[in-house]
Amino acid sequence: MSAFPYRLVATDLDGTLLRSDESVSDRTRAALAAVTAAGAAHIVVTGRAVPWTRHILEDLGYEGLAVCGQGAQVYHAGERRLLTSVTLDRQLAGLALSKVEAEVGPLALAASRDGLDGEVLVGPGYRVQEGPLPVHAFEDPTDLWSAPLNKVYIQHPTLSDDELTRVARETVGSLVDIVVAGPGIVEILPLGLSKATGLSLAARRLGAKAAETIAFGDMPNDIPMFGWAGHGVAMDNAHEELKAVADEVTSSNEEDGIAVVLERLLGL
Secondary structure: OOOOOOOEEEEOHHHHHOOOOOOOOHHHHHHHHHHHHOOOEEEEEOOOOHHHOHHHHHHHOOOOEEEEHHHOEEEEOOOOEEEEEOOEOHHHHHHHHHHHHHHHOOOEEEEEEOOOOOOEEEOOOOOOOOOOOOOEEOOOHHHHHOOOEEEEEEEOOOOOHHHHHHHHHHHHOOOEEEEEEEOOEEEEEEOOOOHHHHHHHHHHHHOOOHHHEEEEEOOHHHHHHHHHOOEEEEOOOOOHHHHHHOOEEOOOHHHOHHHHHHHHHHOO
């Protein structure tokens, strides 16, 4: 086995490390174990907030740092505590929403509350992906703003994710950030927040530099992370915007794309 050329391996979860059934294959687990045995650290960098990430980390036996909530949260899995947390200015987010709705009409809304046990709130008409994690329905719009939030999710009845993102960025891009994080998942975030900001904070704690980092992802919200990391690898199933800025494209998340690259770098 050759020396591994990176000190930090950053992986997104959905569409990247996880297969469609939210499992991690034995091959990918073995590749990550070989990387850590070679002296590198594996760090999860996900758009999911901590409550929607914790069960996956526990399944992996993961005890290190994880970047959650699109960079808003740096979480210490072993100690089960938040090291950093950034919240969305709710007044600013409300203003941004009103401006976007003035352009495209009513939006369906959801939101992720801050904290280790922050709830995911879902409003009328918002299409939720099936999964094992709970969501909490709300009818009164004031409930959305009643506690600190990491992000707001928006959906439009007819516009595609890319179309909605484009219009929202053109309309309120100076107030908040808008990202596509997955199919049907368009998010409003604090301006300047990204996976890159969270990853850079975590990397500093781990003593790793950007040039020593290889990152894997599949969606446009991974673009800032690729811009920060020394090497960015897009999955074969990735969004075309991410593939356009990637240093290489590997196999899909269903075909052990992460393991394919790590095994090559390890000389396995």
